[in-house]
Amino acid sequence: MSDTLQSVQQALRILDSLQTRSELGITDVAKELGCAMSTAHRLISTLAEAGYVQRVTTGKKYRLGPAMLGANDASAIEHCIEKAQPHMESLRDVSGETVQLAVLHKASIRFVAGVESRNIMRVTSRVGTLMPANATASGKLLLSLRDEAELASLYADGLPAALTTAGTTSMERFVAEVRRVREQGFGQSINEVEPGVAALAVAVKRPKGRTLCALTVSGPSSRFGADERPGNPYGQTHLEELRAHADRISAELTF
Template sequence: MAARNNPDIDNDADADAHGGGVQSVDRALQILEILAREGDAGVSEIAEEMGVHKSTASRLVGSLVNRELVRQNSERGKYQLGFGILRLASSIPGRLSVVHEARTVLEALAAEYKETVNLAVLRSNYAVNVDQAMGPSTLATYDWVGSLTPLHATSSGKVLLAALTTDERSQVLKAVGLPARTPRTVTNRGELEKELLEVAKNGFAIVHGEFEIGLTAVAAPIFNHAGTVIAAISISGPAFRFVPEDHPGLIEGLREAGLTISAKMGYRPR
């Protein structure tokens, strides 16, 4: 017990050993946050701010250096964020840029069809809405941005599901299942697969009250330069006034909007 209270002994290493890797991961992320905030810092400074032994900080910094997430400034001996951070960040520019490139298209659709228009991407086995343009109707007031919605029960989700390989789709559906959101939700895997084939063939998906009773939505895909579906654009509205199939040109207009955004992302139809 005396050794645990000795400031010259690295008790943090023992704690890491008994606490598993979660504590080490949390501390490594804390180091990255410190360097992001300060610009650079020495091991002693990092250890002091974290409240850990210097050897613990040194060990964690060393691991980050090996992964090129942190680099040492040879002139001052302090540490800075490394170029490995850029490699990690390079996985998300497509999503970030598609929001930027889609904005004017979303606004134009919302103004033309007077309903809510959303942009969604696949994240953590759900369709997450990353941008929205509101129609002029006073009923279209719900903010969907940031909302995670089930793939099998939404138009955007079905577009994103249809673009996955069979194995990828199986992994997603195994993880989240096919829970019924309303009596209209498709909960049979075989029925869903048939529907997804039509979605992929036709280039759009429509849902009537599958996610919420009284809510209708239609979505179309957005492609990147490689022809991969990276997002879905949708129009939604209350069922009593919004029936996409009966609205001349709406579905084709939505598909064209998706292709317009896709072109901005470098997509060229083959």
């Protein structure tokens, strides 16, 4: 096997690992590949230069980069992550809950940045994870920007299996909910991803007004004051703070 082919295979193994693990350090990579630290560092550096991975702001580990995030404008996402970090930390401190950024990737969303709640009972960060858009607050928010013909095409084979009993496989109900999200300007998920977990999401917009990604806050539904009445706004304080912080992030984006 040529050295080039071996390097490509090793790089792909790193990217595969980051699909299921939110972060990897050089030591983690060397151990997983069974290679020298210098080789792991070279591979990570090469992937970082191409935008496939990026260094975590607060440490020496790496996560999936903008080139792997399914965004139409990788540079804009990377710029947004950088600008959003202090605002996400502020929102985490104000709400007490986990805060994340998500982008739409076909019929899924991928979390691209996150700040975990400090509470013992919390939603863990899912940076790098793909989740069905129709079940998540951020996914519903981002899908609400699509017209109904696009939704019909995206879900031509029907909605995926529900993750919990609170989810729906009815396209009619889903389209009705997307319409509500479009009218209300925020997405919500109650027990649809995991029982006992609630989330809210609003848009982060680029300077000309086009939505770039979704800012979401999530935690135990009991702390959101959530109930299961369809379309019922909940966690009003969380929603107000979420909108305020999304506006602050949007105001700092330059492209």
